[in-house]
Every structure is written in structure tokens, then in C-alpha cells.
Amino acid sequence: MATMLADAARACCAPLAEVAISEDEAEVLADRLKALADPARLRLVSLIMASPGHEACTCDLVGPLGLSQPTVTHHLRKLSDAGMVTGERRGRWTYYRVERAALEAIVGALRT
Amino acid sequence: MATMLADAARACCAPLAEVAISEDEAEVLADRLKALADPARLRLVSLIMASPGHEACTCDLVGPLGLSQPTVTHHLRKLSDAGMVTGERRGRWTYYRVERAALEAIVGALRT
DNA sequence: GTCAACCATTGACGTACATCGATATAGTGG
DNA sequence: CCACTATATCGATGTACGTCAATGGTTGAC
Numbered sequence: 001m002a003t004m005l006a007d008a009a010r011a012c013c014a015p016l017a018e019v020a021i022s023e024d025e026a027e028v029l030a031d032r033l034k035a036l037a038d039p040a041r042l043r044l045v046s047l048i049m050a051s052p053g054h055e056a057c058t059c060d061l062v063g064p065l066g067l068s069q070p071t072v073t074h075h076l077r078k079l080s081d082a083g084m085v086t087g088e089r090r091g092r093w094t095y096y097r098v099e100r101a102a103l104e105a106i107v108g109a110l111r112t
Numbered sequence: 113m114a115t116m117l118a119d120a121a122r123a124c125c126a127p128l129a130e131v132a133i134s135e136d137e138a139e140v141l142a143d144r145l146k147a148l149a150d151p152a153r154l155r156l157v158s159l160i161m162a163s164p165g166h167e168a169c170t171c172d173l174v175g176p177l178g179l180s181q182p183t184v185t186h187h188l189r190k191l192s193d194a195g196m197v198t199g200e201r202r203g204r205w206t207y208y209r210v211e212r213a214a215l216e217a218i219v220g221a222l223r224t
Numbered sequence: 225g226t227c228a229a230c231c232a233t234t235g236a237c238g239t240a241c242a243t244c245g246a247t248a249t250a251g252t253g254g
Numbered sequence: 255c256c257a258c259t260a261t262a263t264c265g266a267t268g269t270a271c272g273t274c275a276a277t278g279g280t281t282g283a284c
Contacts, residue, residue, distance in 0.1 A: 016154065016215075020162040020176070026151035033154075036222075037145035038242080039138040042128065049224075050132040058261060064132070071243055073262055078241095092251050092260045100129075100224045107222050110148075112161075112212050150272080170231060183273055185232055190271095204230045204281050 011105045017112040029109055032102070035082030040067060041075050045084065049098050057093035125221045141221055144214065147194030152179060153187045157196065161210050169205035 012032070013025040021029070036042060047064055048056045058076065062069050076096060079085040083102045087094045124144070125137040133141070148154060159176055160168045170188065174181050188208060191197040195214045199206045 016158045017161045017210075017212075019158075021155060021158045023151065023155070026154040026158070030149050030151045030154055033145055033149035037142050037149040039135065039142045040242085042138040042142055042145075043133060043135070046128040046131075046133045046138070049129045059259090067242095068244060069261075070245080070263080074242075077262085089250090089261090094261065103128075103222055103224055107219050110215055110219050110222075112215055112219075152272085171229085179272095180274055181231075182233080182275080186272080189232085201231090201280090206231065 011108050013109040015109060015111055029106070032082050032084070032106055035079055035084050036106070038075070038078075040065060040071070041079055041084075044072070044075055044079065044096075045098055045103075048085065048096055055095045055097045057095050059093065061096075123217045123220055127221060127223055129224045141218070144194050144196070144218055147191055147196050148218070150187070150190075152177060152183070153191055156184070156187055156191065156208075157210055157215075160197065160208055167207045167209045169207050171205065173208075 012028040013021050036045070043065060044061060047061055048054065051060065058069065058072055061076075062072050065072055067075075076085065076087065080087055080096075083099055085096045085098050087096045089095075124140040125133050148157070155177060156173060159173055160166070163172065170181065170184055173188075174184050177184055179187075188197065188199065192199055192208075195211055197208045197210050199208045201207075
């Protein structure tokens with residue numbers, strides 16, 4: 001599990017602008033971008049980061065997003081699979097945090 | 113006023129980390145990220161930027177990408193619609209360039 | 225004018241995805 | 255043990271997307 005998080009946070013690719021990236025690098029970077037390339041998931045990431053303590057449970061996100069709870073859980077799982085957020089169960093609630101290192105890895109690859 | 117519109121076209125959104133972005137902002141940013149969130153299109157952007165003069169025609173890209181010419185044209189059109197590249201017809205060839213400002217706008221929104 | 229090269233469009237096909245309602249699982253408090 | 259809440263999973267459905275073969279349009283050379 002810790003290795004998965006480390007992988008997600010690690011910079012995947014050489015900066016696009018410097019040299020043509022490989023097929024494998026493009027595959028990895030595209031998967032991460034796909035996780036972010038959805039309005040609901042962008043708002044989730046933004047809502048979580050703007051929440052007190054930079055974390056939020058699913059119940060805090062369903063209302064502001066205006067989507068059903070299963071759909072919100074679905075999107076949180078997509079983000080989690082891509083390493084963009086991490087969820088931690090505390091009692092009845094699952095609190096999610098944004099993996100800033102993963103965001104920075106994307107920024108690093110796109111930076112010109 | 114024109115300045116505001118130009119700015120809006122380049123930097124679409126407030127940084128995700130600072131405040132929860134609106135539905136509209138998420139929509140715009142997601143569209144741009146979707147344009148990049150594909151291995152073929154990431155490689156296209158990278159190949160174009162790494163080409164001499166930072167530009168390339170379709171014929172230069174079909175081979176390295178390993179996809180059919182219609183598929184490459186399709187991806188270039190997606191990137192063009194999203195404002196990530198611009199194509200200019202010169203004789204028989206269409207030369208594409210990467211809009212670095214558009215890339216930077218994405219980086220600015222994701223930057224933490 | 226004819227021909228070849230380059231690029232774009234169309235149609236078709238299979239796959240992936242966003243969304244929801246219904247349902248299942250897990251934890252809390254009585 | 256039971257009711258209640260929070261979260262996750264499942265099944266279904268409509269839509270969007272990536273890809274190619276075939277075709278059409280435009281340009282430059284002969």
C-alpha cells in the first residue's frame with residue numbers, strides 16, 4: 001500500500017517539452033490526467049482541498065456536488081485508484097485527502 | 113474588457129487548491145484536460161514540441177505514432193478544438209504548433 | 225490536364241465511462 | 255439485537271471515445 005502511494009506520487013515522465021516521451025510514459029501520464037479530466041472529480045479535488053483541515057468525508061461532498069452518493073463514491077474511487085486522493089476510514093466516515101505530490105507530478109510533466 | 117476575455121481564455125480557473133472552483137470553471141478545465149488525457153495526444157504534443165522549429169506536419173507524426181493517418185488527424189483536431197495546438201496550412205502540408213500558453217494555463221490551475 | 229502526395233471527413237464498430245436506483249456492508253448508539 | 259447512518263457495490267442505460275477503411279478535397283509537379 002505504501003508503495004502504491006509512493007508510485008502515484010513519483011514523477012512519471014520527462015517534461016513533455018524537452019524530448020518526445022515514450023509510449024509507456026504517455027500511458028502513465030494519460031491515466032493520471034484521465035482521473036482529473038472530469039468536472040465532478042475536479043470539483044471534488046477542489047472541495048477537499050478547500051475544506052477545513054484539507055480533508056472531507058463523502059457526506060460533506062454529496063450536497064455541494066449535486067450528484068448522488070453512489071456517483072460521488074464512484075468518482076472518489078477513480079481518484080483514489082489514480083493516486084490523486086487517499087481515503088481513511090474513521091468510524092462511520094471515510095475522510096479523503098488530496099495527494100499534493102501526485103498533482104505536482106502532473107504539473108512537472110506539463111511544465112514547459 | 114477584451115483583456116479580461118483574453119485572460120479568461122488562457123487562464124480558465126482559479127487554482128484548485130485555493131478555493132472550491134465553480135461548476136463552469138470545472139467544465140472548462142475538464143475539457144482541456146480531456147484533450148490531453150490520451151496517450152496518443154500526449155505523444156503528439158511532445159513530438160511537436162521536440163521537432164525542429166517546434167512544429168510538425170501530420171506526415172511527420174503518423175510514423176512515430178504508429179497510428180493511421182485518419183486517427184492522427186482526429187487527435188490533432190481534438191487538440192486543436194481544445195486550443196492546445198494550432199494548425200497552419202502551408203502548401204500541401206498542415207504544420208502544427210503547441211500553444212504553450214494553454215499548457216501553462218492548465219499548470220497554473222493545478223499548481224498547489 | 226493529369227497525377228501523386230498530403231490531409232480531412234465519414235461511417236462503422238467495439239470499448240469505456242458517467243449516472244442512477246436498488247441493494248449490500250460496516251459502524252454507532254440505544 | 256435492532257434501528258439508524260455512512261459508505262460501498264451491483265446492474266442497467268445512454269453517451270462518448272478511439273480506431274480504422276474507404277472516400278473526398280486540395281495542392282504542387284510534370
